[in-house]
Amino acid sequence: MKKVAVLQSNYIPWKGYFDIIHDVDLFIFHDDLQYTKGDWRNRNKIISSNGLMWLTIPVGTSEKRLIDEVLIQDGKWQKKHWSNITAYYSRAPYFKMYKEFFEYVYLEKKWDYLHEVNRFMIIEISRNFLGTKTQFADSREFHSVGVKHEKLLSLVKATGAGVYLSGPAAKDYIVAEDYEEAGIELVWKNYSGYPEYKQLHGEVFEHGVSIVDLLFNTGSDAPYYIWGWRADLLKEENILFDKGRGL
Numbered sequence: 001m002k003k004v005a006v007l008q009s010n011y012i013p014w015k016g017y018f019d020i021i022h023d024v025d026l027f028i029f030h031d032d033l034q035y036t037k038g039d040w041r042n043r044n045k046i047i048s049s050n051g052l053m054w055l056t057i058p059v060g061t062s063e064k065r066l067i068d069e070v071l072i073q074d075g076k077w078q079k080k081h082w083s084n085i086t087a088y089y090s091r092a093p094y095f096k097m098y099k100e101f102f103e104y105v106y107l108e109k110k111w112d113y114l115h116e117v118n119r120f121m122i123i124e125i126s127r128n129f130l131g132t133k134t135q136f137a138d139s140r141e142f143h144s145v146g147v148k149h150e151k152l153l154s155l156v157k158a159t160g161a162g163v164y165l166s167g168p169a170a171k172d173y174i175v176a177e178d179y180e181e182a183g184i185e186l187v188w189k190n191y192s193g194y195p196e197y198k199q200l201h202g203e204v205f206e207h208g209v210s211i212v213d214l215l216f217n218t219g220s221d222a223p224y225y226i227w228g229w230r231a232d233l234l235k236e237e238n239i240l241f242d243k244g245r246g247l
Contacts, residue, residue, distance in 0.1 A: 001161075001162025001185070002025050002162050002163070003023065003162070003163040003165060004024055004025065004026045004028065004161035004164055005021070005023070005027050006027075006155060006156065006164075006166075007020065008031055008041060009029050009031055009041070009115050009118035010041055011040065011042055011043055011055070011057060011114075011117070012044050012055070012121055012210040012211055013044065013210065013211060014044070014207070014208055014210060014211060015207075015225065015226045016167075016191045017122070017211075018122075018125070018126060018211060018226055019189070019191070020165060020189055021122075021126050022126075022134065022226065023165055024165050025135065026134070026136075027134050027136050028136075028139050029119055029139065030155070031066065031067040031115045032066050032068055032139055034063060034065075035065050035066060035067045035069070035070050036063060037061050037063060041067060041070070041118070042070070042114055043056040043057065044210040045206075045208070045209045046085065046088060046089070046209060046210055046212060047088065047199055047200065047206055048084070048087075048088045048201060049088065051201075052209070053088070055081045055084060055085075056077075057077050057081075057114060057117070058072065059073060067114070067115055068113065069113075070115065071113060071114075072111055072113065072114055075110060075111075078106045079106065079107065081106055082103070082106035085102065085106075089216045092217050093216075093217065093219065094215065094218065094220075095216045097219055098129065098212075101128075101129075105120070105121060119136075123136055125215070129215060129222065130222060130223050142155055142158035142159055143158050144158060148173055149174055149175055153175075153182065156179075157184070162185065163184065163187055164179060164184050164185070165189055166188060167188075168188050168190075168191070171188070174186070193229070193230075193233075194225065194229075199217060200217065214226070
C-alpha cells in the first residue's frame with residue numbers, strides 16, 4: 001500500500017522530520033496553509049558552547065499570509081547563520097563533509113521565499129546525505145477541499161494513499177474514524193528510542209535540535225541514528241524470541 005505523509009516545510013528540521021520522510025513513499029509539502037509565528041517554519045535550534053541557540057530567518061510577524069507566501073525580509077540572516085554554525089561545528093568530525101553544500105545555501109544562493117530555502121534543504125539532505133528514495137510533491141498538485149481535518153483527509157485521499165503517517169501533534173485535530181471509513185490506515189509516528197551520539201557541547205544530550213547537529217557529528221552514519229537502529233533492535237528481538245522458543 002502507498003504510504004503518504006503531509007507536513008509543512010520547516011527550517012533545517014530535526015531528525016524526526018526526516019524519519020517521517022524515510023518511512024513513506026510520498027512526502028507532501030503542505031505550505032498553502034496559514035503561516036504561524038513562533039513555530040518551526042522559520043527557525044530551529046543548534047547547540048552552542050553556551051547551550052541551545054536559535055537560528056531564526058527574519059520574516060516578520062504577520063499571520064495574514066500562507067506559508068508559501070512568506071517573503072524573507074533581510075538577506076543578512078544567511079551569513080549570520082553560517083557564521084554561528086561554523087563557530088560551533090567547525091571542529092565537528094564531519095563538518096568538512098557538508099561544508100560545500102551549506103556554503104552554497106548560505107553564501108552563494110539568494111532566497112526570496114521561506115518555503116524555497118526550507119524545501120531545498122530538506123530535499124537535498126534527504127536524498128544526498130541520508131539516501132532516502134521518497135518522492136516529494138506540493139499539496140497544490142492534488143485536489144483538496146474543506147479546512148483543517150477535512151482538508152487534510154481530502155488531500156490524503158487524492159494521493160491514493162493506503163496508509164497515512166502522521167506526527168503525534170496532529171492528534172489534536174485528526175478524526176481517526178474518518179480515515180478508517182475512507183479505507184486509509186492511520187499510523188502515528190513514534191519518536192521514542194533514538195540513540196544518542198557524541199555532541200560537541202553540553203553535558204545533557206539534546207535530541208530536539210536541527211539535523212545539522214547529527215550530520216556534522218556522525219557523517220555518513222547519520223541514517224543509523226534516525227532509523228537504522230530499529231533494524232538492529234528488531235534483529236535482537238528476533239534472536240531473543242528464537243532463543244525463547246528453543247530454536
